[in-house]
Structure formats: C-alpha cells, structure tokens
Amino acid sequence: MTTNRRDFLKTSAAVTAASLAARNGFAMPAAPAPIPAPGADRYAEDLALEALNAARDAGASYADVRIGRYHRQQINTREHQVQGVNDSESYGIGVRTIVNGSWGFAATSLMTKDAVVRVAREAARLSRAAKSVQRRPIELAPSAPVKGTWMTPVMKDPFDVPIEEKIALLLKANENALKVGKVKFVTSGLQLLKEVKTLLTTEGTNITQTFIRVGPDFNATAVGDGEFQSFAEELSPRGQGWEYVLEMDMPGNAEKWASVAAEKLTAKSVEPGRYDLILEPTNMWLTIHESIGHPTELDRAMGYEANFAGTSFLAPPEKMLGKFKYGPEFFNIQGDRTQEHSLSHCMWDDEGVPADKFLIVEKGIFKEYQTTREQASWIAPITGTKHSHGCSFADSWSNVQFQRMPNVSLLPNEKNTTMDEIIAATDRGVIIRNHGSWSIDHQRYNFQFSGQAYHEVKNGKIVGMLKDVAYQASTPVFWNSMDMLGGKASYRLEGAFNDGKGEPVQISSVSHGCPPARFKQVNIVNTGRTG
Amino acid sequence: MREPRSLFNPAPADEPFLSSADAKALITKVLSYATADEVRVLVNSGWAGNTRFARGEITTSGGITDTTVTVIATVGKRRASTTTNILENDALKRSVELAERLAKLSPENPELMPELGPQKYIPVEGFVQRTADLSPEPRAAAVKKVFDSINEQGRSLGELNVAGFLSVNAGAFAVGNNKGLFAYHRSTAVDLGTTARTPDATGSGWAESGSRDWANIDPAALGRRAAQKAISSHAPTAIEPGLYSVVLEPAAVGQLVPALIGSMDARSADEGRSPFSKKGGGTKLGEKIVDERVTMYSDPADPDLLSQPFDGEGLPAGRKVWIENGVLKTLNYSRFWAQKQGMQAVGGGGFGGGLKMNGGTKSTADLIAGCERGLLVTHFFYVNFLDPRTVMMTGLTRDGLWLIEKGKVTRPVRNFRWMESPLFMLNKIEEMGKPEHVGVGLVLPALRVKDFNMASLSDAI
Secondary structure, three states: OOOOHHHHHHHHHHHHHHHHHHHOOOOOOOOOOOOOOOOOOHHHHHHHHHHHHHHHHOOOOEEEEEEEEEEEEEEEEEOOEEEEEEEEEEEEEEEEEEEOOEEEEEEEOOOOHHHHHHHHHHHHHHHHHHHOOOOOOOOOOOOOOOEEEEEOOOOOOHHHOOHHHHHHHHHHHHHHHOOOOOEEEEEEEEEEEEEEEEEEEOOOOEEEEEEEEEEEEEEEEEEEOOEEEEEEOOOOOEOOOHHHHHHOOHHHHHHHHHHHHHHHOOOEEOOOEEEEEEEOHHHHHHHHHHHHHOOOEHHHHOOOOOOOOOOOOOOOHHHHOOOOEOOOOOOOEEEEOOOOOOOOOOOEOOOOOEOOEEEEEEOOEEOOOEOOHHHHHHHHHHHOOOOOOOOEEOOOOOOOOEEOOOEEEEOOEOOOOOHHHHHHOOOEEEEEEOOOOEEEOOOOOEEEEEOOEEEEEEOOEEEEEEEOEEEEEEHHHHHHOEEEEOEHHHOEEEEEEEEEEOOOOEEEEEEEEEOOEEEEEEEEEEOOOOO | OOOOOOOOOOOOOOOOOOOHHHHHHHHHHHHHOOOOOEEEEEEEEEEEEEEEEEOOEEEEEEEEEEEEEEEEEEEOOEEEEEEEOOOOHHHHHHHHHHHHHHHHHOOOOOOOOOOOOOOOOOOOOEOOHHHHOOOHHHHHHHHHHHHHHHHHHHHHHOOOEEEEEEEEEEEEEEEEEOOOOEEEEEEEEEEEEEEEEOOOOOOEEEEEEEEOOHHHOOHHHHHHHHHHHHHHOOOOEOOOOEEEEEEEOHHHHOOOHHHHHHOOEHHHHHOOOOOOEOOOOOEOOOOEOOOOOOOEEEOOOOOOOOOOOEOOOOOEOOOEEEEEOOEEOOOEOOHHHHHHHOOOOOOOOOOOOOEEEOOOOEOHHHHHHOOOEEEEEEEEEEEEEEEOOOOEEEEEEEEEEEEEEOOEEEEEEOOEEEEEOHHHHOOOEEEEEOOEEEEOOEEEOOEEEEEEEEEEEOOOO
C-alpha cells in the first residue's frame, strides 16, 4: 500500500509523539536501555522501489537507492550571548546506477513518484555518458543482501532535550570560564545530528539506519599586554546521545579549561630542536587520522584522489602490502565500524556491507587497505580478501557514496604502561595536549601538527609550560620512532565531524582511539615568528 | 516565455531552480505563516552537475537538484533559524513555527540588529545559459579532450596518470523579510581541474580554471598545461630548506592572500586579538601594513568578479577597498559592530564581492627572468593557520616546483613544507605580475617575493 506525502508527514509526527510518551514513562524498561531503532517509513520505501524499477527499465544492471533525512541542530554562544540557534532538515533521494559497466548518480529533494523516476533515468543517462570515457566495466565484490534496522545506541535522543537546557548549559560554562582573570572571550557550542537513512538495492537489500551524533565545543581566549592566547578543550564528538554531553560537564570544567588560556600568556616560547615527544590521545588521534587513516585508503593509493587530496606513499599496493614497516612490533592499527560510541559506528555501510573490524597494520607491518565493493577486486589477488571492508559512505542523499575511512585506531599496549611512567622515563621532552593546527602533504609523508597546551619535561618531571610549539616529521620515520605506548587504561576515543574528501567534497565523521605514546627525537619547530 | 509552474512540481530538467517571481512567491507564502515580530526567509535553489575522472576514465558523475528554505525569526531581541528542503505547505508551516518557538526560547541577544527594510542593489549578471546547459554528454566530451591532450603531450614518457574534476552549477539565492526587503540573484559557475602524473610517479602537474562562462574554459589547454608541468617536474632532486626568493604563480598567491582578508574582522581587531590590533588599543586602520604597490578590493559589480550584490541579511555588498597602496583602508564590520563603532557596514562579510588584487604588466616568465636564484611555485597544498597573531600559516608546495638560476628555470626540485604569513610576504615583494583569473570571483597577480621560508623537505610528488 502506498502512502501519500501528507499522510506520511502526519504519521511520522504521530510516531514521534508516541515514542516520546514511551520514553516518558509507559513502556520504559526497568533498567536504562538504548532507544530502539525505528524502521523505514513506508512512503520512503515505496519511492525507493519506484526508483529501482525505473533504473532497471532504463537499462541498469545494478542500482541502489538511498533516501536520507538529516536533522541538524547547532547552537553557538559567546560570553553571555547566544550567537545562533539553527535547526535544519534535509530530505531527499539519490539513485546510483551501473549501465553497461559504468557508474551514474542523480539526486533530488523532490520526493514525488515523477521526480524519483526522472532521477533514476538521469542516473542511467550519466552512466551512458561515462561509458564513452571508460576502460573497464565496474565489478562489485559479492555481498549477501541484507534486511533490517539499526540505531546508534543512545540513552537520550539529543533532539528530545529542550533548547533552554542546552543553552543554559553552554552559557553557564561561559560564565564560569569568564571568572578566570585575563580570560576575556569564550565561545561554546553544540552540534547535534540525527540521520535516518534507508537503502534499497536491486540485489534485494532493504535497510534503515538511524545515526545520532553529538559534538560539543569550548574555546577560551585570554588577553595580555599586546598578546592573546586561546585554548580549545578536546570535547570529542561522539556517536552517542545527550548523556555524553552531560558527562563532559562543561559548566563544571570551564574554569579549569579557561585557566589554561590564561596560563599560556606567560608560557615560555619553545626553543626549536629535537625532543622526545609525548602525545596525549587528545592530540595523537589527528596524527593517526592524517598519516595512517588517509594513506591506507585504496582509492588514494590508486590515484583516484590525485587531483584533490592527493595520492598515498603506500603505493603501488603490491610493493607495500605485507612489506611496509609502519611502526614497531607493538604497533597495531585497527579499522573498526563496530566500536560503540564512535562516529563511524554502524551496522552496514552505504552498499549494505556489514560493519567490519580489521587490522590495517599488524605488529608494525602494513596489512590491509580500506575498501568498498568496487575496490575489493582490485587487490584481492594480493591480500586474498575478496569481500569489501564496508567503507562506502555518502554524507548526504545528494552525494554519491564512495570510500570513506572507518574508525582507525591505535590499539593499546598489552602492558599497562601509564602516562606517569612515560613522563618519568623521559629526560628531555615535550608533552602535547589537544589538537591545534594541522597540515600534511599530498602523499602523507611530511606533516606538521600543533596542539593547544604544551609542557616541558626534564629529568622525568614536568617543569613548566611552553608555547609556539609544533612538531614536524615524516610519517614512516615518526611512527617507527615510537618507543613507549600506554596501556588499555589510558586509551581514549577522540574524533572529528569534519573529515573532507572527494570532489565534490564530502564531509565524514570519524573517530580515532589511542593511548598516549612517546616518540624519540622529533623535530620541534617554533611557530611564533614575528616578522 | 515559459508557462508558470507550480512550486511543488517544478524542475523541468532545463530550468531546475526558482525564478525571481517563484522565489518571491515562495518567500511571501512562508512569511504569511509567521507571527513573530520580524521574519526573514532565505531561499537557495539550484542544480549541480559533476563529472570526476581518474586512471583514464570517468569514475563518478552526478546531477543534483535541491531547494532549501531558511526561516530566521526574531521575537524582541531573541532570534533563531530553521532550514528545510521540504517545500510542502505543512512542512513550511512547521519550519516557521519551530523557528518562532526556538526564538522565544533563546535568551535575549543584546547585539541583535533589526531586520533591514527595502534596499537598492547594483544589478549584477552572473548567469550564463551555456554554463547552465552543460549536460552529462558535453561534460564527458570535455573530459575526453583533457585525456587526449595530456596523452599527446606525454607520449615520450608513456601514459600519464590523469585525474580531475569538472563541476558546474546554476542556481539562485533570494532573501526577503516582512519589512519589505527582497533580493534575488542568479548565477552559474563552472570549474575544470586536472592533475597529470608521470608513469614512474616522480612528476606531477596541475592546471585548473573556473568561470561563470563555460566558453572561457579550454579543456585541451588545461590538459596541455598539466602534462607539461608533470613532464618538466619529473625526477626532482632535493635542495636544502631555507629562505628562497619565490615566483608564485597566481594560483599560489590565491591560496595565501585571501586568508589575510579572512583575518580582517573589525571586532577582533578592536578587541585586541587580531594581527590588525594596535599594541595598547585601537586598530591599524590607516596604517601602512604591506608594500605600497599593493591594492586589493572586493566589488560584486566588477566585470571580473560578478558576485552576489547582497548578503544573507539583504545588506547591499558594495565596493570594499581593503588595502590601498599598502595602507589598511577597511576592516570587516558586522552591522552590530559598525553601529557600535560609528563605522559603515558593507554586506557580504569578508569575501562577498570577490577579491581582486592589482599587479604590474609582466608575465610569470618575466618574473622568472628577473630572478637570480629562487623557486618557481605552481600551487600549495594543505594550507592551515599556525598563529592568528601574525596570520602565520604552513602548507606544502605541490604539482611542480623548480629551481630558478640566473633568470632561467634550470631543474625540478623536491617539494617543501613552508611557514610564512601573507602579511609578511606582502612586505617582501620584489615584482608583481599581471593579474589573472584564479577562479570564480578571484583575480590575482603572480608575485616574486624574497625570503620565503621553505622550512623542511617533503618526499611527496
């Protein structure tokens, strides 16, 4: 049975009201449990089926249809003011086709039968146009069709929290931060996302996933005599509900965070040179992202990103897989979309491939690239892995899915090494906390990262604060210089909402977990030049 | 003339965005649902087409239509906004109600400025029909021309690896409010970029061109340029990091100079947290901050820029001279800050109205000829800020870097990571080239600059 648009909108409002009532009492289980996953709405499913049929009629040997509904809320504050409250919603359909072995994709926000049929035909037309400049037909790695629903495990949907409560939390944090002498400016914010995505394919997949992500932020600026310094706390965005925002206790911690900005005003400018570098997880995640996450993307290694983000030093695959020494024996890197609370946590990717957990680097040796169904066949003869690692995602109904990074994490040391032990074992070092500026070359060799707070270590003790610090290194040398790694208790999950890749650029959310680690004799540069 | 059409069954494939009349009708309808003191509605409507290519073939391509409606509701000094792309009456009503509800729940913002009444705008025509008509088939044909011209050039080295992207969009942006303001602007843009790499992966070249008019893009010429750069940058050798005179092609200048405009927020300068703050208070307005040969401005009506003549508040975006003969002439004032400081706010923020920097009459080849020892830079990659106090930035050279000796390009060299500030750089100019189109709304000259800080070597090709 088909439902018209108006009925669908009414129905979905009623469902929301019903689920709210359930959460407010009646059907609440005794122990707290995550919110159950909603299914596909029938209207969307019907449109998707229409589009699949139209794609087949237009000659597609394969087609998939994604219907996405993205609800975003953003709140920004500065000092005692709210700078912006925005609530946005985007709804639409994207159809991807293979006709005569070539890809096509078209999308529209117009959710009517006529529009989706037209879009399916447009995708087939794009496939045919691409065929004129095509060398070999697209082949997809086998993947069994899947059906079902899934939702990010959350205790409290952030969209159910009253806006007043959200604003009050941020303004209270700002107020507390401004209690710190010399701290004159403070900004804080919340980014909230709820994404409902339905995927149907001509192979029989029919899945609906609901993603919830929260991203708080906080930044304080202290002003001294002709000088200013800022400090941003690392409030890692997560695939979690409102409970995570409360856990961060922004009002309770704001004064402590803001005092770091004030303290930076009197910090000593770093003497450039070689130091043992101790990275906290709040800084190292971005170095993992840029120098391990991106170069192990197979499309980059094969030249597909050459015109934009670049290629990869991990190429050609046959010379690198199973051979390249990325780091020491205790260095293990895992790709993992099954990790709870992480940003790329899911049940299936945008091709319906089940979430995968796989070692990218094992005992220091490079082992696997990130792949999609199309890419799996490119390297199966070398790796023996015939299936996709489930890395196909699109950031919107309006963009085509392509290879995106899963959570890429550095696994902790089997020994329970602590941060204190790492500091105590260091004669002359610098500790870096939180992420600052970042830049890396287009093959992912030469990188330079800064942080938000820096401390000098002498003879096993923290002796004072530094400023103007950045570390610069070459990827293979850097990771092989790691000589101490924290244990499981020191592991933390960080991440970002804003990983850009592809043309047109798509933004992806990804987490990176790691413990703290020490790197021997890393080049520290001074960024505070004044002329 | 076309038949009028319903808003809810629009998008014939040949006209996939709203006309001025349709946008006005949509805004009027949304405003009719509103009860708040002040309501502003933004409409973004457009079509985008793209064709991406790599390894000798088209890899992905797409065609997208979308229309979004943003409602900004103000109740007293409280304001909030909602955005939706569901254009049915019920959904639009919900969006208005939500914006009004969120506004009422938001705390008062003492800095809130009232909505503007009707404004006058300079007419700017940034729409070219042949760009809007660039369908999948001619895009594929253009990609084929890129491949063919690169292969023609690169024959001696074997087949070059080619990647690139052709993107086109045609759309309209409209603003209206319940105080009688209405503004509408339609535009097109097309951009074609390509990277060619030598088969042994030791040489890489790049070329890109953007315009409002597809007729200004020459796919074969772009392919030739990328291929020539790949071939002549092939097998580079490393030289020592250090301070070098550099000839920056206009594309490289376009990756540094706009960052300076981005740092020109007036409030930050007044509040002592900007490179344009004066020690002890005040700003550097009226002071010489860079070489006296430098003048740069934004102007939506400039025939080379043709940008939207208003911003999201409906404030007219006029000519803004940022730097004139090296002197800082204006900072970017929001309406609130302008009122507080007794200054004039000009619409469009930092980049509204595009950016044009003056230059000389010389070609890039002339700048090279005048260089005793230095480097020729194609463009940069991964440029990011290091220190907001000085606009200090870092990034890498990419897709062709050569040593210049005694006025001649002598050999390709390995890429560098650099650390430099556009503010310092514009104080170290030796010579300025002729301004060129770097992209849509961006016109800049090549520059020869001394003592550019190439800080460390990069192995990337």
